[in-house]
Amino acid sequence: MDSGLLVSPGAHALSLRLAAEVESVANDPPHGVLRCCVRSAGLVELLLQASRESGFGAREWPLLVGGEGVGDDPSVAAAIGTAPRSPVAVRFGVPIPLDEVDDTGCCDASFWALGMREHPTLRCIAARAVEWLEAPPHDPVRRERWMAAAAAAAAKTATVAAYRRIARTPELVNSTGQLRPEYFADARVGRLLCPEPCSALPTHPAAAHHAAPVPPPAPEALVAALAPEAIGDGIFRFNLLAPAFCTAVAAEVAGFEASALPRRRVNSMNRGGAVLSDLGMEPLMTELARRLVAPLAAALYSAEPFGGSIDHHHSFVVAYRHSGGDRGLDLHHDASEVWRVPQLKNTRSPSHRLKSPRSV
Numbered sequence: 001m002d003s004g005l006l007v008s009p010g011a012h013a014l015s016l017r018l019a020a021e022v023e024s025v026a027n028d029p030p031h032g033v034l035r036c037c038v039r040s041a042g043l044v045e046l047l048l049q050a051s052r053e054s055g056f057g058a059r060e061w062p063l064l065v066g067g068e069g070v071g072d073d074p075s076v077a078a079a080i081g082t083a084p085r086s087p088v089a090v091r092f093g094v095p096i097p098l099d100e101v102d103d104t105g106c107c108d109a110s111f112w113a114l115g116m117r118e119h120p121t122l123r124c125i126a127a128r129a130v131e132w133l134e135a136p137p138h139d140p141v142r143r144e145r146w147m148a149a150a151a152a153a154a155a156k157t158a159t160v161a162a163y164r165r166i167a168r169t170p171e172l173v174n175s176t177g178q179l180r181p182e183y184f185a186d187a188r189v190g191r192l193l194c195p196e197p198c199s200a201l202p203t204h205p206a207a208a209h210h211a212a213p214v215p216p217p218a219p220e221a222l223v224a225a226l227a228p229e230a231i232g233d234g235i236f237r238f239n240l241l242a243p244a245f246c247t248a249v250a251a252e253v254a255g256f257e258a259s260a261l262p263r264r265r266v267n268s269m270n271r272g273g274a275v276l277s278d279l280g281m282e283p284l285m286t287e288l289a290r291r292l293v294a295p296l297a298a299a300l301y302s303a304e305p306f307g308g309s310i311d312h313h314h315s316f317v318v319a320y321r322h323s324g325g326d327r328g329l330d331l332h333h334d335a336s337e338v339w340r341v342p343q344l345k346n347t348r349s350p351s352h353r354l355k356s357p358r359s360v
Contacts, residue, residue: 008309009042009066014088014120016042018065021122030123032130034060037213039290042066043311045093045213046126050133055150058157062093062286063129064311065122070106083109087120090129093312094282097149098132099142105312107132159261160280167280168255169248177283179291183245188225192217193291216291219299228300236300240292252279253317273318285315 009015019038025046026036035047043066050057069086076082091105100108111132116124136146160173167173171180181190195214228236256263256279263278276285294310301307 007068009040009089010308012042012066012068012088015044015066018042018088018120018122018125019044025122025126030127030130032133033126036122036126039064039066039213039311044122046129048126048130048133050130052134055147055154056096056133058154061096061129061133063126064091064093064105065089065125067309071109086112087117088125090125091312093286094277095314097152099145099149100132155262156278159263159278160282162261163256163259163279166255166259168251172248172252172284173280175280175283177285177287179284179287183242185239185242186225189222189240192221192225213290216295219295222292222296223299226296228296234301249281249317252281253319273316276315276317281315285313289313289315 009019019042022036022038022044025033029036032048032050033046034049035045037045039045043064046063046065048061048063049059065088067089069089071083071085074084086107086109090107090111092101092107093105095103095105100110102108107129111128112120113128116128136143136150164170164173171178179194181187181194184190184193195217226238226240228238231237253274253276256274263274276282289310289312293313297310298308
C-alpha cells in the first residue's frame with residue numbers, strides 16, 4: 001500500500017456522494033441493515049446484523065463508509081501485482097475476526113464484487129457487508145476459517161452476555177452505551193457530553209441502538225470546559241472522570257477477573273487487567289471515543305493528519321501490583337493515533353511513561 005496520506009471523508013467526492021444516499025437507504029433499508037446515518041461529513045455509519053442467530057449473527061456490527069480507500073494506485077498495483085486502491089474506505093467499527101479485514105477494520109480488495117468497484121452505491125456496499133456476515137466463502141480453506149471466526153465471535157458475545165448478568169454496576173456494561181453526567185468530574189463537561197437528561201433518552205436497548213447518534217459537542221467547547229494543560233510535546237493533562245465512576249469501572253474489572261469467564265490478555269506486555277469490550281463496555285467506550293476523544297483530538301491535534309478522523313478504539317485496563325503481578329511498564333511504542341490514559345486508582349506503582357506526541 002502506498003504511503004501517501006489518504007483523503008479524508010469530508011474531502012472525498014465519492015464519500016460525499018454516498019453520504020447523500022443515506023436518506024434513501026434509511027427509509028428503505030436492505031436486508032440486515034438496522035440503522036443508517038451520517039456520522040460526519042462524508043462518513044456514513046451502518047449498523048448491521050446477520051439473519052442467523054449464531055456466528056456473526058449473535059451481535060450487531062457497525063460499518064463505517066467514507067474516505068479514500070486502501071490499496072495502491074492502479075498503475076502501481078498493475079506493475080507490482082498488489083491490490084488496486086478501493087473506491088472508498090469500508091471498515092468495521094469494532095474488531096471482527098475475518099481474514100479479509102485488517103487490524104484497523106478495513107475490508108480488503110475482495111470486498112469489491114463484480115461491478116461494485118465501477119459503480120459503488122451505499123445500498124450495494126451494505127448488502128455486500130451483510131453477505132460477508134451471513135455466507136461463508138465457497139473455497140474450502142477460507143470456509144473453514146470463516147466458520148472458526150464466526151464461532152469465536154459468537155463465543156465472545158456469549159461471554160459479554162454472561163458477565164452482564166452478574167455485573168456490579170449494570171449501566172456500565174449494558175448495550176446502550178449511555179453516558180451520564182455523574183461520570184465526569186466537572187458538571188460542565190457532563191452537560192456537554194450528556195446534553196439531555198437520562199430519563200429523556202431511550203431506555204430500551206433496541207431503541208438506543210437504532211436511533212441516530214447524538215452529534216458530539218463542538219471541539220472548542222470541550223477544550224474550554226476541560227482546560228487541558230500541556231505537560232510535554234503533544235501531551236495534555238486534565239481532570240475528566242469522577243472518582244465514583246473510576247471506582248465502579250475498577251470494581252467491574254475486578255469482578256470480571258474473579259469470574260470463571262474466559263478472558264484474554266490486554267496486550268503482550270501486561271499480565272493484569274482486562275479488555276473492556278470483553279465485559280460489555282464496548283458501547284460505553286465507543287460513545288466516550290465518539291463524543292469526547294474524537295472532537296478533543298480534532299482541537300488539540302489539528303495539525304496532525306489523523307486529528308479529525310478518530311473513529312475506533314481499543315479500550316483496556318491494566319493493573320500494577322507490588323507483588324504477584326506487573327509492577328510497572330518499561331518505555332515502549334504504541335501504534336495508535338491518540339492515547340487517553342485515565343488513572344482509575346491511586347497507586348505508587350509507575351504508570352505509562354507518556355512520550356508520544358499524540359497522548360491525551
